[in-house]
Amino acid sequence: MKTLYKTLIALTLIAQTADAFAEAWSLDSCVSHAVTRNISVLQQELRIKEGEQGIIEAKDRFLPSLEASASQNFNFGRGLTAQNTYADRNTSQFGWNAGMSLPLFQGLAEYRNLKVSKLVLKQYIYETEATKDNIALNVISQYLQVLYCKEVAQSARSQAELSAFEVERQKALIEAGKVAEASLYDMEAVAAQDRLQVVTADNDTKTALVNLASLLQLPSAEGFDIKPLQQGEPSIPTPDYVYAEAMRCNNSILGARQAVNVATERISYAKSGYIPTLRFNAGLGSSYYRLGGFDNDSFKAQMKHNFATYLGFSLSIPIFDGFNTRNSVRRAKLQQTSAKLDLDQKQYDLYKNIQLAYYQATGARERYLTSQETLEKTKLSFDSTRERFNLGRATQADYEQAKNNLFRTEITRIQAHYEYLIRHRILLFYANARK
DSSP, X not given: OHHHHHHHHHHHHHHHHHHHTSSOBOHXXXXXXXXXXXHHHHHHHHHHHHHHHHHHXXXXXXXXXXXXXXXXXXXXXXXXXXXXXXXXXXXXXXXXXXXXXXXXXXXXXXXXXXHHHHHHHHHHHHHHHHHHHHHHHHHHHHHHHHHHHXXXXXXXXXXXXXXXXXXXXXXXXXXXXXXXXXHHHHHHHHHHHHHHHHHHHHHHHHHHHHHHHHHTTOSOOTTOOBOOOOOOOOOOOOHHHHHHHHHHHOHHHHHHHHHHHHHHHHHHHHHGGGSOEEEEEEEEEEEEEEETTSOOOOHHHHHHHTOEEEEEEEEEOOSOOTTHHHHHHHHHHHHHHHHHHHXXXXXXXXXXXXXXXXXXXXXXXXXXXXXXXXHHHHHHHHHHHHHHHHTTSSOHHHHHHHHHHHHHHHHHHHHHHHHHHHHHHXXXXXXXXXX
16 A cells, blocks of 8 residues: 555656646746745745744833742741740641733843844844845756856757768768768768767756755656747946945845844844843732641632732842843853854945846957857858868868868857846846846
């Protein structure tokens, strides 16, 4: 029965995987899937739940406390009599009471603790969104890496097709007696090398798909594929614009700012230890006392006669607590300074990364545009060399050099194009943070 159950589970997972891979994934679907399934995000969401629980606990501290107790004591030997004298008698005593304590003023400690808890929850939310942003950026980068590998593989496949065509052409020329057989061996060696490039490029594509599937927390990369991007040449925003937008909406920066707010409020919370507190107390209770060897009132009568209630207020004024409050305030101030330094460092790193991404994007765009023009000229050169080679006016070495130049120029264009897209996406990420 257990084996059958496990088999059904396995078949269900396979079916779910097959449904997921029924069509190629878009970039938006990859990002959406990653930010909802990633383990790091799930861990951050647990922190949000902890923050919500912290608010509940902070609110509960405003509620009164209510408790009840009962006790039974036995004394052997000398005991106190009803006449308030001592005698050698065994005694027993039972008592019960119930009391309530209501905080009227806690030196603003509970109010400030609630405020800290709300600020902490907001910080956790920003940090969770920042984690989602980082995962989204990683998915985008890996998505473009897959597309890059696919284009390289397509270019390598085109080179292999050219070599295969030339091998067949050389065979036909040999059969016609127009060229020596030795030229075929050289062409076959080149074709074999081109096929090896295709195998390597296809393997790189599969590896990139496996890495992307891992980011998406997919059970397997078998059958997984993605869609190409439908976009032209995007414009590159300026570093100052991106930085200004990041200061407004980047979740990592917002989380660091919130950490400063939390640390600042914790200073106020620590200072609450200097303020007096006031509580209201109320309770009721009764007792039963029995002295051995004497007549004692009944349990019911004593419970009735000894029943008492009380009301009162208690004021606590801190005078000296061994510098605990002072040390707590100092520690909170150090935490505030640390949070401010962390914010400054993140802002500095962000601006540096934005500038770096901008210059890399502009450089990649220039290389891409230049390589496009170079590729057009290289294609014309290759076509000319190929035509001359077919007419016997160019050597095989000339043909192979022209073909390799075309391949290298194509790879350079692909590299520049996708670096351009990646850097542009990074700038958009900093400016918009997935919004």
